[in-house]
Amino acid sequence: MATVSFQGTTKRFGDVTAVDALNLDVEDGEFLVLLGPSGCGKTTALRMVAGLEDVSEGIIAIDGNDVTGLEPQDRDVAMVFQSYALYPHLSVARNIEFPLRKRISSKEERQRLVLDVAKSLDLDEYLDRKPGQLSGGQRQRVALARAIVRQPAAFLMDEPLSNLDAKLRIQTRAEIVALQARLGTTTLYVTHDQVEAMTMGHRIAVMNDGILQQVATPSALYENPQNVFVARFVGNPGMNIVTGVVDSEARSIHLGGVDASPGFLHDDAYQFNGPLSLGFRPESVALSSTGLPGSVSLIERLGSEVHVVVTIETGEILTVRQAANEVIPSLGDSVHLAVTGKVLAFDAQTGERR
């Protein structure tokens, strides 16, 4: 068990900076999720911890020791790949045993460890099969078993669920969380799926364009995003953002030159002055008789809830989360929106939280 830390860690590919001066500490035993859109540098950051990518600047430390120059096998980390990377010519048992062969000389000891791990992941029936004879979920468990069996200082997981179908993904998600809780091994988990990040991580580090945007617990990230990117990226659907001019003394909000203050009922909206981006969650806004006028451009029915997408007069698109048993407007209807819940203010230029 160990801590993992990035200290000013930078990775450049030619002129492109994939990871820009990353400072991040993963606590001992923590499940930290690196979240971001594709190309944001999260996988590169993970691969630098594994030693699969060189570090251009800064250092990577595991348990306080600088490992930046060490070979992958000397870092005591295990990785689970998106493609599983199982050895197709070896049986499940041999795949799990593979990392032990150089570490433990006693064959009996190795076999005992393999059997223990296989049992804990319900793989003991499949030990003699080849990876090609397993389902996606079983292959995923073999990859996990191969990572667990050597009891590494840290697990590195690179989108391990993305090749599974939706149902299996939810099930495996819970299994990985339970496994990590049981083993207590520091885990760095990369995903672009914010639901996965929210449900699995103790903390989430959101990245964009190689830059760390925010590190926080899932609820803090949801409630208090530090910038517009995080606000929009976290949550499904993401936060609604409108840009306008606020006058706190006059208690007015102008969107596109038109007074929109009847649409903002919460005091939060009037805390700051000047041009601002105002953010509110889809559950903080409701259809109303007065407020921001707009027309319904899309309706998504998800069973228990309905997302009503409204295009307001400024052309900005807002989502309203409604319960399925509420009155649902029809496509093209003219409606009014009232922001009833918390409103966050972001700098209109930089997108940073005020």
Add this chain to the structure above:
Amino acid sequence: MPASSAPPQLASPAPKVTHHLLNYRLRLIARYLILTLGSLIVIIPIYLAIVNSLLVPSQLAHQPPPFFPTNPQWHTYPDAWSSGHLGVYIRNSLIQTIIIVSLQIVTSVLAAFAFAFLEFPFKRTLFVIFLSTLMIPFEVTVTQNLSTISSLGWMNTFQGLTVPFLATGFGVFLLRQAFLSLPPELREAALLDGYGNVRFLTRVVLPLSRPVIAALAVFSFLGSWNQYLWPLLVSGNDNKIRTVQIGLKQLAATQLDQINVSLAGTVIAFLPLIILLIIFQKQLVRSLTAGSVK
């Protein structure tokens, strides 16, 4: 299906289906005809060699010679074996071929591994130079090779016979492509599991590349077994390293009136190739079609 009860609108697609089926059958027939023709072109000369080796020389003078042996002369085989010293020549050919095949595989595997997995300066340039050797016919280099071998004092030795062929651009190319088709995550997983280059090569790359290596072995075996010019140049006047192809030429020259005997020698000489092909057929086809079918 009772035709009377079928609704009229369902009746019209039927001729279309038949048409498709007919088309499919015609294509199948055409395909098999072409394949049969191709096989005949390959098999007939071999068959004729076997049949003619069993005829008496006078029958061979008939035009056309008989297609079935009426009175097979089995003695031509022991005759060819003893008068052509085929035992010695086949042994020499086997030694030459085994040395060339095994060392070509070793050098190709190592070079291909370097080109596929390692980073070093001028990697691309070096690879292009390797590839360009494929375009140089052996005949162009033969005099230079001969003078090198001669200056090393390797004339009439197995070193002289084999050393110029121990590395092959073709083998490096074939294996490099096969190695590159392995998922890069396998190497990364192996690195994290504590396996360096050598163990990754022996434990992962080689087992997964067996079909391609077998294909290379077959190509290399064929090339080496059928060599004529180079063994002729480096072998002296005795039988010490003379190979079976030279032996056959000699047999034909000394048995001018006994074509059946020299044909028997030919049949004996290609038997090892046939056996090899039968053993490796599956892997050869698999590696040649690799990538074409998912």
